[in-house]
Amino acid sequence: MTAIKAQKMTKVYNGVTVVNGIDLKVEKGEIFGFLGRNGAGKSTFINMLTGIAKPTSGSFTLLSGDTEATEVKRRIGVMPDYSTFYGSTTALEHLRFFSSLSGKPAQKSACMEALEAVGLAEHANKKAGKFSFGMKKKLGVAQAIIHDPELLFLDEPTSGMDAESVIQIQRLIKSLHNKGKTIFLTSHNLDEVEKLCTRIAIMKEGRIVKIGTMDELRAFYRTNIIVKIRHSIVPVSEEQKLRQWLEGKGTDVQFGDKLTFITVDEDKKIAEITRAFTACKTDIFRVEVEEPTLEEIFLD
Template structure:
């Protein structure tokens, strides 16, 4: 069963297409990352899928059901970038109230368990007006999953959190996927998206301009291979010989006392480089090969 399927989904504001005819399929069990600069159409797209905004044209389905549909919406969870809380309610009261709106009211222990999963159990009975920004973010995630939804939308789930809390949320996302949940997440933390998401889509001007797994995105963009070599100091008599040879082997050559970085057009040249170090009586301790990062791909596509 597909978690999400859209066909020519469009949203117009006046004569301006904010989301411009999107076709997208997200399979059940994916952690799907949605990237784009501000104004790319990410929030509007998610708001259409979650029923906050009515599409101008096109169709979509969630969990195999054509939308809008009141019943299927009870099977999804949404964490907006900024959560609106009732200042006089405690964390547990928020979760009990919001779960009752979903048609699956949660008992006190269920609320405590969910708060524990987002590292907020110690503040379960504190009123939200006393919460820090990071605590509000955690409660926003808790309210998105309190009713055990099958499809979960997370908008910037770790922004504003400390490093320890980020790790907790990452583990929670991974565990939810293992239990068969589908997660759609946006994030400005590209390293986070690269490590967590099974597939990634980059939006620009209301359209998806590139989509795939990290391996697929790297394969598309791999014009050169970046090699970083850790080695012993090169003997003085051999430095000029090695430098001249490396200059002909690749581009963007950077040589330090014990590290050399070079970009190659073909991976097979790595063996030639290692032989060159050996010929120049220099031990090589490690050679690291890297393709383009998600940040490099994102910046190229979203310009």
Template sequence: MSYAIEVKNVTKEFGAKTVLNQVSMQVKKGSIFGFLGRNGAGKSTLVNIMTGISFVTKGSVHLLGEPLPLSSAVQRKIGVMPDYSMFYEDMTALQHLRYFAKLLKFEQPNAYYMNLLKQVGLEDAAHVKTKKFSFGMKKKLGIAQALVNAPELIFLDEPTSGVDADSILGIHEIIRNLAKKGTTVFLTSHNLDEVEKLCDEVAIMENGVVRSQGTLEELRTRFQPTLEVTMKHAQASKDSKAILTKLIENHGEILDSSPEHFTFTLQDDTMIPVITRAFAQMKIDVYRIEVNEPSLEEIFLDVASSQ
């Protein structure tokens, strides 16, 4: 397995306070990776270490196969978009990209920068000074700036916070296209719905420790709140309903019922076929089964509250 990021047993101390405690994490190359945690959980500290702003007390971090501190050659393969990108108000979008590329020693023809602006939906604003940009436009320019060196790995910190719905959809498309081209995207976000839609894997940090990492399905298996199941069926007799009620209550909790439906919770989906067979044996047709799987928000709250 090839990893863009490998964090091994990282501890960060500020005086007597331990902010990160034996943190380990791996991010696959070419994936979109979501990093979650409450304010104060230690997310920003770890990102600051990975992006060279801070240093570890103990442990190691490898980016694109190289240990920190990175060589200039590897640094130029990494892009960073902070939560609040700062721009010179009297410079245009195109001028910003040219200037930033020069700092990174990655100067390109104007057509290259124009293509970047097109990717983020700012081609029509290439010659507009950033003091006239909306908040959403500045977010998009921040992404373009982070992409100016054609990075293999990009850190995006809250790329859609405070952005209107149309801009959010555009930014999501940018992120998906990056991954399709093989760029590894490390996404920090408080928007759990966004992370659920975009990310291949997720890590959840709480109190300076990565409590869990994996795909959404793996997290559901590991920290699964109860499933909510609704079965809509042909009208059942009072006696049949009583038998079915007892069966379901042996494995879960009934939330609602009528002669033609049950809504109940289960710890997992293994009992659904058993319950369905019971309906069949009583010759009661089941018209519809709805299973509401736990959302990432429910998993996140479950992980956080279990500590």
């Protein structure tokens, strides 16, 4: 089942094209990462998908249904980048009120479970106006999940949180994913996206310039693979032969007694290198490969 399907989605503000003809399909059960610099059009695209803004042209469906239908809207949870709360209501009152708006009023026990999941249970009766920025972000996540939606839009869910809270929300996202939820996630924390997301799209100037799994993105952007081999001492009789062979297979060869570095341009050469060490009567203890990170891919 397709959770999100966008066709030629475009948004123009005052003659400026902010989102430019995006085609996108997100399958049910994915954690889909949506990346881009500030001003790339990410929030505008999400605003169109969640009904905050109307597309100038193009169309989309959510959960294979009519996006204007109340039934579809009730199956969706949204956490915008910045949420505004009623300062005079407690966290518990806030969740009970907003769950009623979704058409699926939550009992106190369900609200407490949601607050527990985001680390706010002990603040259930504290007024939202007293919350820190990070606590408000947590309450925003709780609000998005309180009615048990099938599809979640989370815009920067962990920004402004301390390290412990970030880990807690990331675990919650994984738990939701394990329950079959579809999650559309934007974040400037590229390590978080790399860790959580099953597929990733990178947006630039209103267009998606690359999309795929981390392995697919690495394969596209990778030109050099740095291989580090920990091994036993190479026999003197084999050392010169092995060194010459390595220099013929890769570049930047740093040959040591028990540690060797070499840069190659394709995966299959890694297997050839291990076989060469074995042929030269040298035991291999560990092979480590340095892959490009999502940060390097994003900057590229």
